[in-house]
Amino acid sequence: MNAGERARNLIKGKSIDRLPVVEWAPWWDLTIKRWRQEGLPQNLASVRDIQLWFGLDACVQTYFGVRTKDTPQAPSHGAGIMRTAEDYQKIKKTLFYDPSTYYTKEYIDWLKSTREEGNTIHWFTVEGFFWYPRELFGIEPHLYSFYDEPDLLKEMCSDYVRWLKKVFEYIGNTFKFDFMSFAEDMSYNHGPMLSKETFDEFLIPFYKEVIPFLKKMDIPAFIDSDGDITLAVDWYAGAGADGMFPLERQAGVDVALYIEKQPQMTFLGHFDKMCMKLGEEAMAKEFERIIPSCQKGKVMLSVDHQTPPDVSVENYKIFVKLFKEYAAKVKKN
Template identity: 30%
Template sequence: MNDSERLLGTLGFKNMNGEGAVAETFFPWDLSVDRWVLEGLPDRFASRKLYRAEGERYQDYYNDYMADPVYEYEQYLGYDGVKRMSFRIPFKSFEEKVIEETDDYILSLDTDGWQRRHHKKRKLVEHVRPVVTCEEDWESLKARALEEMRIWCTDENMEKVYGKYREDHEKGKFSVRFRASGFFWTPRELFGAEEHLYAFYDMPELMHDINRFILDIYKEYLGKIARILQPEVILFEEDLSGSTGPMISPALFDEFVGAYYKELIPLLRENGVKNVFIDTDGDFEALIPNFLKAGVDGFLPMDVNAGMDIVKVREKFPRVKFIGAFNKLEIDKGKEAIDREFARILPVIRQGGYLPGADHQVAPSASYENYLYYISRLKEMMKQAGADII
């Protein structure tokens, strides 16, 4: 069984007969790997080498910067092969420039089009003006993004970035985990967090125009990408909930978010995408039925410290798939704590449809020794993946 088959089987509610997939939820935290280098991890995995972001302009949008370095790091640690990549609509295409400088601060236009005041004498960055405040701003940004895409997001460049992985992926040497920004996340980055929430009520037509634009781009470009590489998992970044619940109501979700997934997900499936996941922190349980109606398969990272109990959620939603759900804060507490946490989530491992991993990036408070123990126990636990399935 190759790495692609192991992952699909594990998430597909199959009894894996002792061969459940072993993978981590997210790419590693830079501070963590730098600590682990001091404790025995080879220096070639230090963050200055792992997080390489040097390439052609089009790779900022057809992004595979972390695909090979993180793959090599995870292979060294004994994980199954995963190549992580993404597609980004070119909203962050501004040239940085200084608008005003004083003895105390620099007011700048940043690459995402925001104006920010960067203070010199203290670690403080003030958000002065978002890139979108009104319809005129949006029309200007939309035109900029379309022009940037016309120049850089060509079919030729798409093939250069993603095509080089096609042959080995088709042989199952690794799975592909693909990222894109969702229909809640993207407008929030344009408006700002508070302004975004007001916009649902104050500027609903503008909100719909933004998400319709995103949808149309995704239907064209994600469809083409999926014909080159069929991701085992595509993640849409949303982060639409906090520790006390979602930031929007089910009704607002259905109108401004779910409706767009309902249009997009069938196209992704037609082009070979196997699993559509939502990446959101916090407690989002109230919106799970709405996500499912929109066609979503599963969720990550199942934030334990925000109250997401994977055992209880699986009882309510027996066919929902999960990635993550291992309390990352238990790793730095040592072997007994790690064993207890695995015992907590083992019933869901045995039910299938679940790829265990940390419920976010493993923090630098965890020692390399404890992280290696966590990986060794994860491998043991995954021998029971889907064991309760007849």
């Protein structure tokens, strides 16, 4: 069973010979810098090369961002580039490019060649309906926009829906990804940033328009949201999502609860990155915590976010060794 088939089977609740052994998020630059000093070969340039060197199943993300080189840049993280409907009309001219021009033929050919090698899981990402307007408004103005500019917010998301359908159509005619994700980050460590009523008015209608499009293409749709997603799991399930990640342990989340709440969903991540620096015993204990949920539900185990630079290359090798041992214990027919 190759890597892509194993991931697709897990998501669909079909048979698997073991868990995928993946790290879905690339490492911090500082993590790689440390590892270079501790023996990681200098000639390993790509994330995929490093994944394979450690013995992981490669996991390649392809991102389709909505902005172009002509879109204004925010002056700082969290700041916006628009405030009014007039601002949006100007910025709109720099968005919504032809998706067939985003990646070169060489890149698409590379995706196909790595698919044929059989050791790589492929997924693509677009911005979700919380993330997309936030990047344009800025964090604080975006949260006010649900009250101050509701019509503009809906207009922006309607425009975005039309473009996403073009992106999905292009993808459907170009390369078969194993799954996809909507980047959202709608929750923080105390729960969602929106009420259920606001979510239902401003997000669900757009998700219900595009997720069926993905289902027809047989591409599972995941939601990427940091923080405490305990409430949001049910909300996104109602929107038609097939899964969520990364289930950050430091936010107090527990996948054992989620597989009971939404057993049809797949959950990716959840391994507490904060224990990795503590050595083999701490990491084994964390695997023991999660493996029962992997055996019971649809859980694709992975580090719950990027492996931090306090993890030595030796401890990361121990992590991968343990991961393989525990992954082999989860077989489903």
